[in-house]
Amino acid sequence: MIKGAKLLGLAAAVGAIMAGGTAQAETDVTFNVGVATDYIFRGIDQSGYYDEGQAFGGVDATSGSFYAGAWVSNTGPNPAQFIEYDFYAGWKPVLGPVTFDLGLIYYGYTDSDFGSESDLSTYELKGAASVAAGGVTWGAAVYWTPNFSGDFDGLDDNDGFYYEVNAAYTFANNATLSGAVGAADVDGYVTDSYTTWNVGVSYPILENLSIDGRYINTDDDAYAFGYAGDRLIGTLKVTF
Secondary structure, eight states: OOOOOHHHHHHHHHHHHHHTTTTTSOEEEEEEEEEOOOOOOEEEEEETTTTTEEEEEEEEEETTTEEEEEEEESSSTTSSEEEEEEEEEEEOOOOTTEEEEEOOOOEOOOOSSSSSSSOEEEEEEEEEEEEETTTTEEEEEEEEEEEEETTOOOOOOOEEEEEEEEEEOOOOOHHHHHHEEEEEETTSSSSOOOEEEEEEEOOOOOOEEEEEEEEEEEEEGGGHHHHHSEEEEEEEEEEE
16 A cells, blocks of 8 residues: 555655646646535445435646646545545556556545544556547546555455446537446455446536536446445536
């Protein structure tokens, strides 16, 4: 895991990348806040049995083809639940019609108030690519973590992959229809894999205000990971 000095080292490296980029490209910073009817991540329910909504916020910085950001969210309505905070950074080079995305994501979690410390924090590497063809943006991505469970309850050193293919089409009224199919493959679980899929429409109500309605489902093998089943999720997001 990345903790303490390692995390500070990551932050310093990201800062150096962004600072270096400003010599050639202007750095843009945006903020976002939003609410959703539930927090579903890769088909898995992050708020357990509560399912009473999500509030989140983040900041993103881009400089040329480099980017970095941070994001925070609740994982349930009870104050005793974990708070998730993520840091990420990456590079998006363009080669011909293909845009690549090579990045690093850190998933951090605060301690809970349930009598035990949370050691769920972990990180993963990302490799993705997308291309526009026939009016549709087609994409594929693979994520790898050396420690899917962090050090929680002794479930450590269980590496995992997440694979995804996705597509998006934007209509003349700026509404975007998008969907994705993903598959997780993780060592050290009773069930070591599952498949998830989603489809939905996002629409910019105002210049900085957007809504998203999305149907999400998983196969039965997702039960061991915190099975979410089929859900219809609504999200309202402000960007400034």
